[in-house]
Amino acid sequence: MMQQGASDTSASASRAAAANADLPAPGSSTSPDHRPQWSPIDFPRLQMSTPARLALATTGAFAIGMGLGATHGGRTAQLRFRAEHAHRMPVRTTDWYFYHRSKNYHAVYGGLREGLKMGARLGLWAFGLVWLEHTMDRYRGxxxxxxxxxxxxxxxxxxxxxxxxxxxxxxxxxxxxxxxxxxxxxxxxxxxxxxxxxxxxxxxxxxxxxxxxxxx
CATH class of the missing domain: 1.20.1270 (Substrate Binding Domain Of Dnak; Chain:A; Domain 2)
Incomplete structure (x- = not known):
């Protein structure tokens, strides 16, 4: 029985050695049979992973859209306020104070609303662009x-x-x-x-x- 156990142990060791021989050595080039599936992490665009590029592109596009939308929305709101109150312009100093305060309030509100809308729109477009780019990379290899x-x-x-x-x-x-x-x-x-x-x-x-x- 001892000889049989020793023979089983040696056979197991031989099989393990043969299995280890089939594996590529660390740092060596892998054969086509053992080559891992392509991943965008191997050749990241701009030296950044896909999640990082998605976050950066979406955030940057949202910030740009927020700035452009806020500027355009604020000016449009000011012009709209002046047009709506052109027939009843203030006369006294106190009336002018409230007039400008209301105009600034409408400008800030209009700019914030338009900025959020344009920022969300551009952020969604940027997210879709990077995601589709990544999908095409995965599909084409x-x-x-x-x-x-x-x-x-x-x-x-x-x-x-x-x-x-x-x-x-x-x-x-x-x-x-x-x-x-x-x-x-x-x-x-x-x-x-x-x-x-x-x-x-x-x-x-x-x-x-x-x-x-x-x-x-």
């Missing part, structure tokens, strides 16, 4: 400006469809979205190449020209 262009055009098409823009406005927003996608995606690709990351269409062109593709 690579991160480059093609995903950014597709995401920009998708958001532009959704906004145009939601607002029921005429064809001329749809064409203009589509051109703007295409330009934004090319510029923003191109800048991301330039930064990725500068850091030694791989860019899909650049590697394709290099393979066609016979030069080695960049790898990280």
């Amino acid at each position: 690579r991160a480059d400006l093609i995903s950014t262009v597709v995401a920009s055009l998708s958001v532009s098409g959704g906004v145009s469809l939601w607002n029921r823009f005429p064809l001329t406005t749809v064409a203009r927003t589509t051109k703007q979205a295409l330009g934004f996608g090319l510029v923003f995606g191109g800048l991301q690709d330039v930064l990725a190449l500068a850091r030694g990351n791989s860019v899909g269409y650049v590697d394709f062109v290099r393979r066609r020209l016979g030069s080695p593709a960049s790898s990280k």
Whole structure:
């Protein structure tokens, strides 16, 4: 029985050694069979993970929309207040004080309301853009400006469809979205190449020209 137990132990050790031999060594390149599934964390855009980019893009777009909307809304509210009270302008100093106080109140309220609306709108668009960009990266297995262009055009098409823009406005927003996608995606690709990351269409062109593709 002791010999049988020793033989079982040696057989188990042999199987474990064989299993460990199949695993890649730490720091070595993995074979295609053991290569992990592509993840955007491997080549993060702007050296940031997707949740961080979502939060930054949404917050930044909301802040920009808040500032623009508050400025436009405040001026519009002031003009509306003056138009509504043009037929009964104040005469005394006290009346002028209350007039300007009411005008400032309407300006602040109108600016805050319009700022929140525009900030939420731009924040939603930015969130959708980054999320669609990330989805295209996951679907295609690579991160480059093609995903950014597709995401920009998708958001532009959704906004145009939601607002029921005429064809001329749809064409203009589509051109703007295409330009934004090319510029923003191109800048991301330039930064990725500068850091030694791989860019899909650049590697394709290099393979066609016979030069080695960049790898990280």
